[in-house]
Amino acid sequence: MYSRKIDLDLEGIKAEIIYHHFNDIEIKTFLLSFDTRRRVLSTLEGFKEVKFVGNHYNPPQLxxxxxxxKKSYEEKIYTDLGLNLKDVAMLYTGANIDNxxxxxxxxxNVKISACVTAGVKSNAQRIGEDKAGSIEIKEGEFKSLGTVNIILLTNASFSDGAMARSIITITEAKTIAxxxxxxxxxxxxxxxxxxxxxxxxxxxxxxxxGQKITYTGGHAKAGEIMARVVTNSVKEAILKQEKDLK
Incomplete structure (x- = not known):
């Protein structure tokens, strides 16, 4: 197992890609480590206080x-990384983390960053028009299909409402891409x-x-910047992943 440092100019956050193995197959984890616990909002887990945020890649053969x-696999990767599940908010993807x-x-002085991986080949859809494949995924099951994972970071303090409103802004920006x-x-x-x-x-x-940001919609500067970095990151991540698949 080894890691590669990723430059991220945000105080109190360390970023790296960790290369490790499962059953002799290489897997990769983009990991953000915080000096102090952060209260984050994840579309997988809701609000959670964590020391780490990650985006984990497993290749098609897994x-x-x-x-x-899912449970035994997660236990193995968290053990490899020396992490406790309660301290981490993790996303999962089939898109190569190197992209x-x-x-x-x-x-x-307000910085906003978007860290994005994106695969769109297998399950891009127009939501509400394309038919759903199931009523609800069973608990404990997931597949790493084509996925757009977005980690949005800032040095500014957000209210809970601003964090929740960010999900709309980020989603709109992704759709623009x-x-x-x-x-x-x-x-x-x-x-x-x-x-x-x-x-x-x-x-x-x-x-x-400074003052806590309470609104992140399109009429706010924070929302404008957030949307722009997300759109640009999603576009670049899609193009990098598609080039990698050729």
Whole structure:
């Protein structure tokens, strides 16, 4: 197991990609480590106080195993990384972590960064128009299909409302990237995709920076910057992943 440092100009956060193995197959984890616990918002787990946020990649040859053995697989990777499940908010992807895109903008000392991996080949969809594949995924099961995972970081303090509103802004920005790249539905190529069926987001605010930000919609500077870094990161991540698959 070894790691590669990732440059991320946000105080109190260390970023790295960790290369490790499961059954002699290489797996990869993008891991953010915090000097102090952060209260984050994850579309997988809701609000959670954590020391780490991650995005974990397992390759296609492991997908069936992971789908049927989620708990044992998670236990192995957390043991490898020396992490406790309660201290981590993790996302999962079938997109190569090495194709991560990170974009940052700053306005009046407020920094906002988006860290994105994106695969769109297998399950891009136009939500509400493409038919759902199931009523609800069974607890303890998941598949790492084409997925857009977005980790949004800032040095500014966000209210809970601002964190929740960020999910809308980020989702709208992701959809703009799909439109700009003309990503079509995997199920009906005649229609424009709005995302994939497994996209997820984690919002990581700062501990304190001036006045707490309470609104992150399109009429706020924070929302404007957030949308721009997300759109640009999603577009770059999709293009990097597609190039890797050729």
């Amino acid at each position: 997908w069936d195993f992971v789908h049927n053995n 991560i895109s990170i974009k940052t903008e700053e306005y009046k 799909f439109e700009d790249l003309n990503i079509r539905s995997s199920y009906n190529p005649e229609i424009q995709a709005t995302g994939t069926g497994t996209d997820n987001i984690i919002v990581v605010p700062g501990l304190s920076f």
